[in-house]
Amino acid sequence: MSKIKLLIHEVFKQGEEDSGKETKSGIALFLSVHLEETLYFTITDKTLVRYYDAYVTEIKDKINIEPFKLDKLSQYLGYKDFVDFSRTFTKEDEKANKTMIKIKVDEDEESISEQISKLVINITNEQHFKVPEYIKQNGLGIMEIALLLCLVTGNVVFSNNKTVGLSFISPVKPGIEKKYMYWDGERYMGTDSSYIRPGLDIVAMNEHKFQYFKKITRKDTLTEFNALGKTWYSKYNNEVEFFTEDGIDPDNGRELRKSTPFIIYKYAGEHKDSIEVQE
Numbered sequence: 001m002s003k004i005k006l007l008i009h010e011v012f013k014q015g016e017e018d019s020g021k022e023t024k025s026g027i028a029l030f031l032s033v034h035l036e037e038t039l040y041f042t043i044t045d046k047t048l049v050r051y052y053d054a055y056v057t058e059i060k061d062k063i064n065i066e067p068f069k070l071d072k073l074s075q076y077l078g079y080k081d082f083v084d085f086s087r088t089f090t091k092e093d094e095k096a097n098k099t100m101i102k103i104k105v106d107e108d109e110e111s112i113s114e115q116i117s118k119l120v121i122n123i124t125n126e127q128h129f130k131v132p133e134y135i136k137q138n139g140l141g142i143m144e145i146a147l148l149l150c151l152v153t154g155n156v157v158f159s160n161n162k163t164v165g166l167s168f169i170s171p172v173k174p175g176i177e178k179k180y181m182y183w184d185g186e187r188y189m190g191t192d193s194s195y196i197r198p199g200l201d202i203v204a205m206n207e208h209k210f211q212y213f214k215k216i217t218r219k220d221t222l223t224e225f226n227a228l229g230k231t232w233y234s235k236y237n238n239e240v241e242f243f244t245e246d247g248i249d250p251d252n253g254r255e256l257r258k259s260t261p262f263i264i265y266k267y268a269g270e271h272k273d274s275i276e277v278q279e
Helices: 003-019 024-039 045-055 067-076 082-088 133-138 142-152 207-212 261-267 272-278
Strands: 098-104 118-124 155-158 163-165 180-183 188-191 202-204 232-236 239-243
Touching: 003 024, 003 045, 003 067, 003 082, 024 045, 024 067, 024 188, 067 082, 188 207, 232 261, 239 261
Parallel strands: none
Antiparallel strands: 098 118, 118 155, 155 163, 180 188, 180 202, 232 239
């Protein structure tokens, strides 16, 4: 796997975890807004989708990505730049390409805390790491081991299987703690910016709508039993969309109405034609 393909894959994977979105377009929209807010890096969601199609799914021809953009995408993952990502990133499933060294601290040696009795260093073979001769001859104290872990691995694995990551990037605030939110087509996403770009309506954070107001993307799962009295709908140009809460359809500004048995039967669930074919 090429480093650029790996980078784009990991950016979308992290974007899925950070946003809670599952669709490619939804993740790309989140990344577009988040990158501009946190790294002051402007890139459209359509461009990110093109990168994904070209490098990950490979359904389109490869396109050139400027080095500074690769650097910014690498910084989103916590790396200094693309060179740093290329040299140090290791996929979790690449266990066969690792060498594990266990260093046990002598019981009479002074330690930082009672929990640090055994340290495990994971070193990827790809990085060609070699233990210096003076370490082999003289060994290391606990402080030197901790420093080595910081420089080489970026994380410490304790004997109780707890991993402590080392990061120099401040944690991202949960979406609900942000000042504003915007509709991404399926749900509201949190943001700290009152303006992002034309066509994106930024509104004040409403905790209830942020958590509970969502468009139901799988209309085929709705039935009168599970949707009546629990869903609302918007009809525009003979298209019906269902939502989990009452309010206004963010896409067209129309007031939502409670779903009726007729609306659910006609516009949700399995279509009548498909049922007849199955029978």
